[in-house]
Amino acid sequence: MSKNLSELSGRGGIVDNLFEKMGNAAEKSGTVSQEELDRLAKEFLVGKANTYGTVTAYDFMKPENKGKKAYICNGSACLCAGTQDKVMDSLSEHYKREEIGHMTCLGRCHENSAFHIGGVNYSGDASQKMSEIVSTQGALQPKDAYNVGSNKELLTEAFTDVDAYYSIIHDVLKRSPEEVLGEIKDSNIRGRGGAGFPMGVKWDFCRKAESDTKFIICNADEGDPGAYSDRYLLEERPHSVLFGMMVGGFCMGAQWGILYIRAEYPESVDIVNAAIQELRDRNLLGDNILGTGFNFDFKVIKAQGAYICGEETALINSIEGQRPEVRTRPPFPAIQGLFNKPTIVNNVETLAAVHWILDNGGSAYAALGTDKSTGTKLVCLDSFFNKPGMYEVEMGTSLRTVIDDFGGGFKEPVKAMHIGGPLGGMVPVSKIDDLAIDFESFSTNGFLLGHASVVCIPEKIEIIKYLEHLMEFAAYESCGKCFPCRLGTTRGQEMFAKAINDENYKIDRDLLNDLLDTLQEGSLCAHGGGIPLPVKNALHYFEDELSQYLA
Amino acid sequence: MNRIAYINNQPHAFHEGETILKFVKRVTGQEKIIPTLCDAPNLDPFGSCRVCSVDVALEEGGKTKTMASCHSPVAAGQYIYPDSKQVKKLRKNIMELVLTDHPLDCLTCEVNGNCELQDVAAQVGIREVRYPEGKNHLDRTKDLSHPYMTSDMSKCINCYRCVRACDEVQGEFVLSMAGRGFDSHIVKGNDLTFMESDCVSCGACAQACPTSAISDVFQSKAVHTEETTRTICTYCGVGCNLEVNTANGEILSIQAPYDAQTNGGHTCLKGRYAFKFYNHPDRLRSPLIKRNGKFEEATWDEAYTHIENELNRIKAESGPDAIAGISSARTPNEENYLMQKFIRAVVGTNNIDCCARVCHSPTALGMQRAFGTGAATNSISDLEHTDCILVIGANPTDAHPVTGVKIKQKFMKGVTSIVIDPRRIELAKYATYHLQLRPGTNVAMLNMMLYYIISEGWVDDEFVANRTEGFEALKKEILALDMDEMERLTGVDRNLVKEATKAYAASKAAMEFHGLGVTEHSQGTFAIQLIADLVMITGNIGKPGAGMNPLRGQNNVQGAADMGAQPHQGAGYLDVTDPEMNHRYNTFYKREVPSHIGYKIPEMFDAAINGDLKALWIIGEDVVQTDPNTNKVIKAMESVDLLVVQELFMTETAMRATVVLPGASFLEKEGTFTNGERRIQRVNKVVEPLEGTKPDGQIIIDMMNRMGYEQPDYTAKGMLEEISQIVPFFAGVKWDELGQNGKQWPVKPNGEDTQMLHIEEFKNGKGQFAFYSFSESKELEKYSKDFPYIITTNRELEHYNCGAMTRRTGNVDILTEDVLLIHPDDATKEGIADGEFVCVESPRGKVDIKALVTDEMKPGILSSTFHFPEVMLNIITSDEHCSEAMCPEYKVVSCRLRKSKGKFKQMAEASTVVTN
Ligand SMILES: Cc1cc2nc3c(=O)[nH]c(=O)nc-3n(C[C@H](O)[C@H](O)[C@H](O)COP(=O)(O)O)c2cc1C
Ligand code: SF4
Ligand code: SF4
Ligand code: SF4
Ligand code: SF4
Numbered sequence A: 001m002s003k004n005l006s007e008l009s010g011r012g013g014i015v016d017n018l019f020e021k022m023g024n025a026a027e028k029s030g031t032v033s034q035e036e037l038d039r040l041a042k043e044f045l046v047g048k049a050n051t052y053g054t055v056t057a058y059d060f061m062k063p064e065n066k067g068k069k070a071y072i073c074n075g076s077a078c079l080c081a082g083t084q085d086k087v088m089d090s091l092s093e094h095y096k097r098e099e100i101g102h103m104t105c106l107g108r109c110h111e112n113s114a115f116h117i118g119g120v121n122y123s124g125d126a127s128q129k130m131s132e133i134v135s136t137q138g139a140l141q142p143k144d145a146y147n148v149g150s151n152k153e154l155l156t157e158a159f160t161d162v163d164a165y166y167s168i169i170h171d172v173l174k175r176s177p178e179e180v181l182g183e184i185k186d187s188n189i190r191g192r193g194g195a196g197f198p199m200g201v202k203w204d205f206c207r208k209a210e211s212d213t214k215f216i217i218c219n220a221d222e223g224d225p226g227a228y229s230d231r232y233l234l235e236e237r238p239h240s241v242l243f244g245m246m247v248g249g250f251c252m253g254a255q256w257g258i259l260y261i262r263a264e265y266p267e268s269v270d271i272v273n274a275a276i277q278e279l280r281d282r283n284l285l286g287d288n289i290l291g292t293g294f295n296f297d298f299k300v301i302k303a304q305g306a307y308i309c310g311e312e313t314a315l316i317n318s319i320e321g322q323r324p325e326v327r328t329r330p331p332f333p334a335i336q337g338l339f340n341k342p343t344i345v346n347n348v349e350t351l352a353a354v355h356w357i358l359d360n361g362g363s364a365y366a367a368l369g370t371d372k373s374t375g376t377k378l379v380c381l382d383s384f385f386n387k388p389g390m391y392e393v394e395m396g397t398s399l400r401t402v403i404d405d406f407g408g409g410f411k412e413p414v415k416a417m418h419i420g421g422p423l424g425g426m427v428p429v430s431k432i433d434d435l436a437i438d439f440e441s442f443s444t445n446g447f448l449l450g451h452a453s454v455v456c457i458p459e460k461i462e463i464i465k466y467l468e469h470l471m472e473f474a475a476y477e478s479c480g481k482c483f484p485c486r487l488g489t490t491r492g493q494e495m496f497a498k499a500i501n502d503e504n505y506k507i508d509r510d511l512l513n514d515l516l517d518t519l520q521e522g523s524l525c526a527h528g529g530g531i532p533l534p535v536k537n538a539l540h541y542f543e544d545e546l547s548q549y550l551a
Numbered sequence B: 001m002n003r004i005a006y007i008n009n010q011p012h013a014f015h016e017g018e019t020i021l022k023f024v025k026r027v028t029g030q031e032k033i034i035p036t037l038c039d040a041p042n043l044d045p046f047g048s049c050r051v052c053s054v055d056v057a058l059e060e061g062g063k064t065k066t067m068a069s070c071h072s073p074v075a076a077g078q079y080i081y082p083d084s085k086q087v088k089k090l091r092k093n094i095m096e097l098v099l100t101d102h103p104l105d106c107l108t109c110e111v112n113g114n115c116e117l118q119d120v121a122a123q124v125g126i127r128e129v130r131y132p133e134g135k136n137h138l139d140r141t142k143d144l145s146h147p148y149m150t151s152d153m154s155k156c157i158n159c160y161r162c163v164r165a166c167d168e169v170q171g172e173f174v175l176s177m178a179g180r181g182f183d184s185h186i187v188k189g190n191d192l193t194f195m196e197s198d199c200v201s202c203g204a205c206a207q208a209c210p211t212s213a214i215s216d217v218f219q220s221k222a223v224h225t226e227e228t229t230r231t232i233c234t235y236c237g238v239g240c241n242l243e244v245n246t247a248n249g250e251i252l253s254i255q256a257p258y259d260a261q262t263n264g265g266h267t268c269l270k271g272r273y274a275f276k277f278y279n280h281p282d283r284l285r286s287p288l289i290k291r292n293g294k295f296e297e298a299t300w301d302e303a304y305t306h307i308e309n310e311l312n313r314i315k316a317e318s319g320p321d322a323i324a325g326i327s328s329a330r331t332p333n334e335e336n337y338l339m340q341k342f343i344r345a346v347v348g349t350n351n352i353d354c355c356a357r358v359c360h361s362p363t364a365l366g367m368q369r370a371f372g373t374g375a376a377t378n379s380i381s382d383l384e385h386t387d388c389i390l391v392i393g394a395n396p397t398d399a400h401p402v403t404g405v406k407i408k409q410k411f412m413k414g415v416t417s418i419v420i421d422p423r424r425i426e427l428a429k430y431a432t433y434h435l436q437l438r439p440g441t442n443v444a445m446l447n448m449m450l451y452y453i454i455s456e457g458w459v460d461d462e463f464v465a466n467r468t469e470g471f472e473a474l475k476k477e478i479l480a481l482d483m484d485e486m487e488r489l490t491g492v493d494r495n496l497v498k499e500a501t502k503a504y505a506a507s508k509a510a511m512e513f514h515g516l517g518v519t520e521h522s523q524g525t526f527a528i529q530l531i532a533d534l535v536m537i538t539g540n541i542g543k544p545g546a547g548m549n550p551l552r553g554q555n556n557v558q559g560a561a562d563m564g565a566q567p568h569q570g571a572g573y574l575d576v577t578d579p580e581m582n583h584r585y586n587t588f589y590k591r592e593v594p595s596h597i598g599y600k601i602p603e604m605f606d607a608a609i610n611g612d613l614k615a616l617w618i619i620g621e622d623v624v625q626t627d628p629n630t631n632k633v634i635k636a637m638e639s640v641d642l643l644v645v646q647e648l649f650m651t652e653t654a655m656r657a658t659v660v661l662p663g664a665s666f667l668e669k670e671g672t673f674t675n676g677e678r679r680i681q682r683v684n685k686v687v688e689p690l691e692g693t694k695p696d697g698q699i700i701i702d703m704m705n706r707m708g709y710e711q712p713d714y715t716a717k718g719m720l721e722e723i724s725q726i727v728p729f730f731a732g733v734k735w736d737e738l739g740q741n742g743k744q745w746p747v748k749p750n751g752e753d754t755q756m757l758h759i760e761e762f763k764n765g766k767g768q769f770a771f772y773s774f775s776e777s778k779e780l781e782k783y784s785k786d787f788p789y790i791i792t793t794n795r796e797l798e799h800y801n802c803g804a805m806t807r808r809t810g811n812v813d814i815l816t817e818d819v820l821l822i823h824p825d826d827a828t829k830e831g832i833a834d835g836e837f838v839c840v841e842s843p844r845g846k847v848d849i850k851a852l853v854t855d856e857m858k859p860g861i862l863s864s865t866f867h868f869p870e871v872m873l874n875i876i877t878s879d880e881h882c883s884e885a886m887c888p889e890y891k892v893v894s895c896r897l898r899k900s901k902g903k904f905k906q907m908a909e910a911s912t913v914v915t916n
């Protein structure tokens, strides 16, 4: 969070972007050459240490990534599904071990067996055609299929065509930003990225910040294993997202809408770029849009593999070509964000709701769902369900309805569900009937709605192993900035691993509790702060299973 | 708004924007009440260690939330519990985690006893580490590659303080974290050693590091210190405060005090690390008298007698005007005062000058003409209030490093910035506008700027009407200028000039800085007056964040001139030819002081050569190596009967002396230095003078007494008492009242000092506009045909002037030689490769020097330094000087080039073999 680096990186604006240049430079060999790093350091005046420091923090740019040709998904859903050993075997027939890297969640949690070769994602039974995939390199692009359903279609509403969809933009741009923002506030919509912060309030902060340059960023770094609802929106409803950003830009006076899309979703990048082109073709972008004096354009930035970039300040650092580390707040991004300018970061799903809100009115939206959680929520179900898929449900819908009516129940015995990503709670099946899909229901029961992805933990998987996997993920994806998380996640992982592997070793309960409290209370961000929740849930609900490892 | 928050349920008022940490510290008065590790006094809060966590509730005893106090602002109505049971436990648990990856060998650690990690561990009461052994970084090896900087990353706790110091303080970006999570680790450059990296050895990271992970060869954080003395750096005019650690009368290391107004915890490598010259074996330790061409050691008495006899003889035979003195801008005010007093009142001549002649004499003269005072109008701290910075002919990141990096910080943060310089200096890379003019065309450039301001209507009419005189005449002249011609002369696109000028004129407060790139020209004084025009015409003076601010070169060059070490003005700038002033001096000194102006330095050399000058006394200045046209200077040195040189080392000048007197360094004496912002600061004695040497002031006093003038023995306090009675702007300066940060003159009799000049009116009433048109340097007129290249001289960060001091420190291992900067096109044209020796020839002579091919220069323009006697670059520089102030034209020298032959060719080949 160097102010100097933010400013220097910002001199090229978002068009001449350091991070993008690094990403492009890494495209071929998997990492950026020393010469290129030094050249970029000179071009952007940021020093060699910084370009080096940055690339070493990303899975797809770091030197160790050099020569990687294929990536296998090691996300929680694929692991629980137990499909990846087989995928690895078939990958190994074509690649040396050192040519195979990891990607954490390709968003194929509904059919698993996920892997990535040459910029294309594969899953389901694709690994059976491995030879063909490898030999034709990209020619084969099988589309994955998942169920989509809803008990209240807002985000999943059928999309007709671009012109019809944008017809309301004329009216919107004729209204005053305050008025439009009023609708958003009326809707009471809360952020879907995890923190649940009211979108209208956030936009208002940024609107009031004085600056000739502002940004609105779409956080499309959906990193939570188990979640693919943002991917659904990016690929199936890209215009909902773009529309929301444009309106946001209008409300707060931002000239740029930036979509930060994870590299693990290559299709999303292409589809969004194509959608932007559709807008450009219709003169809906650029200066003085529709003669209203509103200037707005889009830029897609492809992420490079770091879960923490989903955290908004790390994401901002990332776009600046800085290390993806979490910033302290204040200053809040709405006041001082990208390139030190006022910036709004919103989740894909939050932004996608804007069209419906403006079409139907803020109060119509507020009337949906519960008092405090208005509207609808997308929920992703993994392959342990009979009908895996992505479902849009009105807030307040019972979890039982989601599991049974939409998901069609479990395929095989499941003991718990990890809901809301790695930092979400571990919900034992016994609690299903206590929960409904809304922020309050989950938090009062000691869980977290988060992004509402559901990863099932089957009976056959030991909880301790799942916890070890979770801690490994937390340690691997820790940005490393704050002491509790940098050190604590590793020590936690080591303790679980030792307990599994060394029968003479028992985890000291006090120490584990101290560690979890230290992470929870002491961490700078919700990564380190959030990881204790599922562990504590596990300790609470699976005491019988875990007690053998504890002392 | 109600600004009350509660600490342990007691209400206290807080300041707007105050962090909880600052609030609690301030209210309790306890610096360490809340432990911290990643926080540092001169860095922005960062929030990585989390040991500063406190509990915060919204009502008394209510539900608490844990917050990191260092970066969380206090809010009204908060109930803060800085030492609740939970936070104490949290801190302890964090420390336990830290110790799982830290060597447990404190007893053998360099910083044992002065380690923040140790302190915090003790404070939180950690007793054991309960975690099973896991991954760690204890096997990292030390980096001992560098003459100063060291690292032992096994001791690193990942607090990022070093990275932030290198970024937020120095602005060099040498350090970063690399990797992610548990693997994250500090790197220098792209994982290099200190020596291979772009580190400029400022030491900010070492000072910031809470452990011994980054340190220096002097182990400046170790506890072997017995005593710490605060004093002022002897190198440049920034005037950094230093804390010098000593034991057994020996200097161990130097650190920078955080509360210093000039440098706030920062220094450059010269101030912090380049002190080992002080007891270098080469130090002169006995007076020397040259007999039959050879120096012989002499007692002080013998030397004094010899000098006394010679001076008396010369005075009797040729009159006092056959004697001259050159005082030293490196020595304190008190000693400069004494030297000029000696020359004026005891010898009886105004033949006294100092090195201000060769640097900022045009500034003093030009600014006196325009404003009445020849010194910086504002303070460096005004950088906090400016929205435009104009740097003309100065390279402060090398020559005034601590101020330079403050300016660079502003440039990087996007303050409108303009650099006018023939070279793409460090600052130019970060500037909004770089006007890369041809050397010697400052006047044309400034004319252009004034032209656009007047023709485009960007004049501050109110200021011009109320505060100035002579605008109409200026306007007429300026509007008659031909911009085509100016554009051709300067070589800078007029639209760029116009845009930059507009930015300067349009800003609310624009601050000007300049250096020798303005003064060291035949039109130096004129350029200064035109800058004054620019400042006045836009109303950028007499207000915060504005002004005209010369970056004074040597540590006390401001003071040397203030004290009267110049031939036309006595102590306090009083005109020696004015009968009233003359009377004042006569009464004060109780001697008849002459009322005709004496020789300026170049005139002294001429007079020596033509036989009018018989004796010259030089204190601490190597005129042979640093004044232009070396061969002529040597001739002058050899022409006089008596050449007394007071020195630390056997310099090129001292070698040619008849008597050498061993002086004392700044570390061995007391007095005051006046920095570039008129700040008079206390130089405190750190160690006793080396055996055989004497403080320079005492040497002068000894001579004064011998020659019949009663002058009490030297004390800084006593001298200041005397000075304050004759120098008007020192009226209220008292040794005991200068405090830690000194006072900025003028200091009123009641002791009140002055941060900004000319607020209501100028010293001389109305500001004076003046117009001067461009005229080509005679050097180019005469020689550019046969000597088509222009070489302009500059300075490097690592060395100071003749390098007598810095070359006797580790700095010489960092920058080993002078080099010639040459544009790639020129190098190709002349068939010169990077690293090859080039013979540079001017009408005066030739030197052989290694080429450094760089696009920092424009084609046709070369640049070099004169820090090393091996090159003696001043052999080629010219005699031309400012028509008004006689400041030499170091910046425009005609020359031609060819590949070196003979031994230099072999040397180049030999060195490439070594480097390969
Ligand atoms: C470790 C971590 C990971 C996160 N990942 C994401 C993510 O993948 N997508 C997302 O939209 N928000 C993510 N967030 C939340 C963002 O920081 C931010 O709150 C959100 O993008 C704001 O958008 P919203 O207000 O529309 O929810 C994450 C936060 C943390 C602490
Ligand atoms: S909690 Fe983890 S991810 Fe978040 S700032 Fe700290 S180290 Fe980084
Ligand atoms: S010494 Fe100065 S320049 Fe070198 S790494 Fe440390 S802070 Fe940076
Ligand atoms: S080297 Fe020192 S200052 Fe830098 S991160 Fe490590 S402990 Fe902190
Ligand atoms: S040389 Fe100048 S900048 Fe460096 S420490 Fe000394 S006074 Fe400060």
Ligand code: FES
Pocket (backbone or CB within 6 Å): B035, B036, B037, B038, B039, B046, B047, B048, B049, B050, B051, B052, B053, B068, B069, B070, B071
């Ligand atoms: S001092 Fe506050 S987090 Fe380190």
